[in-house]
Amino acid sequence: MTSPLLLGIDIGGTKIMACLYDSDLTLLAATSVPTPASEGGDAMIAAACAMGETLALDLGGESGSGLGATLTEAGKAWAETHAGETPNIAAIGVGAAGLIDSENGVVTAASDSFQGWAGYEVRSALQHWRDVPVAMENDVNAFLIAQMANRPQSEQRRSVLGLMLGTGVGGALWLNGGIFRGTGYSAGEIGHIPGFDDVPCTCGARGHLEGLAGGRGIARLWHEATGGDEDTREVGDLARSGDERALALWDQAGDSVAKAVAICQSLLDIDEVVIGGSVAKSWDLLEPAIRRGIEAYPVPIAREVAIAHADDGDDTVARGAAASARLLL
Known part of the structure; x- marks a missing residue:
């Protein structure tokens, strides 16, 4: 064998x-x-x-x-x-x-x-x-588990927020050495936290994080501002070329993520945020906006939070699921 x-x-x-x-x-x-x-x-x-x-x-x-x-x-x-x-x-x-x-x-x-x-x-x-044995996880939980698996002890963090900025916004929490799932298995899902402007969300409500930082939300805001049908990747290319309207959307997305991070810092004393997904592939645009927001929304009682771009390969979710299965052996 x-x-x-x-x-x-x-x-x-x-x-x-x-x-x-x-x-x-x-x-x-x-x-x-x-x-x-x-x-x-x-x-x-x-x-x-x-x-x-x-x-x-x-x-x-x-x-x-x-x-x-x-x-x-x-x-x-x-x-x-x-x-x-x-x-x-x-x-x-x-x-x-x-x-x-x-x-x-x-x-x-x-x-x-x-x-x-x-x-x-x-x-x-x-x-x-x-x-x-079979382990099963929500895909964003699996994404975060993949980031934490096999980390050297010196790089382990106690409290981590994982964010997947894709078509929508997904979240996961790593607390005290493992995934925190919550009573209804939805802990960490911050995409539908209210209080983010008054834009429509994909769920039908208004003012959710997903409406500003999710790929579908960014593309919709771009269409409303310009009439264009570019997707998020193309809006990113326009921002790099100096288009002020595109740059404003990326600034808004990063600022919204920073506000969400401040909320999680206040509640959970997180010390790292790991960000992946298709929107985060434009990390050169997103990271500076997030860091500006982190500085603009300080949480006096919290420690400094590390911001990391995820190891976000095609197999990330599968790898995180496999890491969960490994614990069953």
């Missing part, structure tokens, strides 16, 4: 990604497919299991997706070292959009882009495929 491997699965609104890791969270193999979100939970889990089979076959040198096409360089080296051995998937981790009951491995709520997902028992379904 080979050393235990971890299967990390990221179930998002547009794609499902499956990744195999060794016990040190080194990525060995990865693949993805479009999410069959309209076909229900059974279809999504079937797709994830099929990818898991493919990864294991490729890593074992059999005919999975085609001659090890899913393998990383580390995976090829692993396969060579363990030639003739059957890969041993010892635990599975899932990171998924929506509210997740991580204790029972159940989706408690999901957006209307998913059919038959709310209430779905993910852990039970996966254990019909492989009778191994």
Whole structure:
């Protein structure tokens, strides 16, 4: 039997990604497919299991997706070292959009882009495929776990806020050495905190952080100001070229994030904020605005907070889910 491997699965609104890791969270193999979100939970889990089979076959040198096409360089080296051995998937981790009951491995709520997902028992379904421990997390929790996993002791932080600035704004909390999920598994989700101007939010309310710092909100504000249909990345390019209206939107987004950080400092005495997502890919625009806001909204009783750009690779959510699964071994 080979050393235990971890299967990390990221179930998002547009794609499902499956990744195999060794016990040190080194990525060995990865693949993805479009999410069959309209076909229900059974279809999504079937797709994830099929990818898991493919990864294991490729890593074992059999005919999975085609001659090890899913393998990383580390995976090829692993396969060579363990030639003739059957890969041993010892635990599975899932990171998924929506509210997740991580204790029972159940989706408690999901957006209307998913059919038959709310209430779905993910852990039970996966254990019909492989009778191994299964960890399940909200995707933003998994993102933050990925940032904290394998950090040297000297770099560990006690209280960390994770922010995912993507289409919307997601949040997660790392307190006293682990994810804090809250009674309803929604702790840290600060995207819908009110008090941020009076702009419409994607949820239908007004004045939420997501309306100013989420990708959809930035694009909408740009359209209202200019009539243009550029996406957030293109608005970023315009800001770099000196467009004052685009620069103002990035300043506003960073300032809003800083206000949210000040709230969390006051409540939780956080000492680090880790920021990722598609909006944060324009870090050269966002970071200066956040730091200006941090200076403008000091919290006298709190320590200085570190601002970090996340290690935000394609497999981040899957890696964080795998790190959660590692704790079950």
